[in-house]
Amino acid sequence: MTVTEHPALTGFDEIAPDLADLYRDLHANPELSYAEHRTAGIVAERLTASGYAVTSGIGGTGVVGVLVNGDGPVVLLRADMDALPVREDTGLDYASTETAVNADGDTVPVMHACGHDMHVTCLLGAADLLAKARARWSGTLIALFQPAEELGDGARSMIDDGLYDVIPRPSVVLGQHVMPGPVGSAFASPGTAMAAARSVQIRMFGRGGHGSMPDQCVDPVVMGASTVMRLQTLVSREVSPTNPAVVTVGSFQAGTKENVIPDEAVLKVNTRSFDQHVSDQLAEGITRIANAESEASRAPKPPEITDLNSFPLTVNDPDATRRTLDALRGLLGADKVLEIGPVSGSEDVGDLATELGVPLAYWFIGGFDVTDGKPLPSNHSPQFAPVVRPTLDTGVATLVVAALEWLGDGS
Ligand SMILES: [Zn+2]
Ligand SMILES: [Zn+2]
Known part of the structure; x- marks a missing residue:
């Protein structure tokens, strides 16, 4: 069974071509931290079309969509939207040639060299599928798109701008990041996760x-x-x-x-x-x-x-993270989902959870074809380019399955 044959992924095949186009469009049009205006506009439009109550402009360019669907847990799914001042060197036909003026007034190249374009696309896909499948679950779903992860304060900006006055208190904060690793794999550290x-x-x-x-x-x-x-x-x-x-x-x-x-x-x-x-x-x-x-x-x-x-230090809630990894094992296969130790990269997703003292489960997904044995480019490399599919398939599926782990799945 491929990931998209999972019962929770009903309808994915119909939206997949459009999502792949969206990914390539976002990749070709990256925006620096706090300048994610075009991206945020696309996010707001699509969330609205999927039936979410949308609030834009939180903490600059942050967007949240809320879907209330009866009683039950409140699950927050998070994606980051910003790109980096890196000159793309992937040779892809949808490679970025964009430049932008940075905070110092210098003109710099811009590239989605950390995969946040994939995060945005996967969360929009998952939000749409979960909205269409609302008969399967009960609770409240929040899709949160934050600015400026690369500066370490985009989540904090949304919180300081009244995020938690706009959305209900989440029962759990879930998020993912695409990394060098085989597509179809997922890995996370329960406990201290990132530096x-x-x-x-x-x-x-x-x-x-x-x-x-x-x-x-x-x-x-x-x-x-x-x-x-x-x-x-x-x-x-x-x-x-x-x-x-x-x-x-x-x-x-x-x-x-x-x-x-x-x-x-x-x-x-x-x-x-x-x-x-x-x-x-x-x-x-x-x-x-x-x-x-x-x-x-x-x-x-x-x-x-x-x-x-x-x-901030990123600390995963051990129970919530192991529960998520177990759910992902059911999707990807037990041998494809690993429990790892802390990594020296850093993230600000934890601020969304620690602000309210709620559990965080943050995991990584692989996004690369490793069959030729070539070394993989790391995040922030000018060559960083996940394979569009099936990374997209996996990334949508992991978010849907993780969310349903809390929201229930009547199937
Ligand atoms: Zn990054
Ligand atoms: Zn990143």
Whole structure:
């Protein structure tokens, strides 16, 4: 039996060609975080057509559709809508050639390099099928489409803008993410699931001048380089070896020419951890090391350290997650659904659940053909491109089956 022959997927074959077209359209028209206007418009129109009571513009571009169908649990299904400033290099005929102006005023390429176009398409498909199959279940279904997952605060923006005044309190928050992995597989970590992440910018000040006269200058390149190296000791020398942590300096910008010592250097640092205490420890360490290295280099003034973004720790409810995985085993087969440990990626879906203290079950689905044994592109890669079908089939089916696990299935 293929996933779409599952009784809960009645009607999928009729809507599948349209959903595949929608996916390719969203892929070709990606929008940056908080600029998901076109996507949100499509979402609102389709949810309305499927019979949902729709509210748009929550937390910027967020959209929710509510379908009340008798007494019972309230199930919230979540998708994220934003794309990334990445230049697509997939060679697909529906590849993005879009550019957009980012928050700094720079024109950047835009690509759905994290699969959020697939999340939107799958949730619209699942919402439509569940609305058509309302005789099979009882309760309330919420389809939530959030902005700005990539910035770590799109869910928070919706909450702060009154999300939970508009929708009822969910009994459970469910969501999924497409990942490198065989299509038809699903995997999740019951308990701590994804890392807390934080990004900061460190602007270090030197005194520029001629490259031949370093004694007359304060060199921010050496200052920055020492900082990059010293920051690595946070994980190797300060955090307990039993606590995983990551410190990555992903950007180091300074200078324009080999014989000019610049005035300043700008570092961008990203940290990951699985414990709030470790997260705080890394934050303190970054500030201490940046200040100390500036002082060691005779900087004319202390560095400026600014927060760029942060992601909460994602913690799955163990019972709700195992219950979901069991339901997915019934759909995909026991050997295709794995219980895994925490991953070092980050997400903000957890905010939707922790805000109200309700359980979260968040899982991953594979979206790639692995038969040729080639290495798979990771999320955020310019080559990230799930196979449209059957990833779409699986992604719709997993949402429908997971939702029905709570809402009941009379079949
Ligand atoms: Zn991403
Ligand atoms: Zn993502």
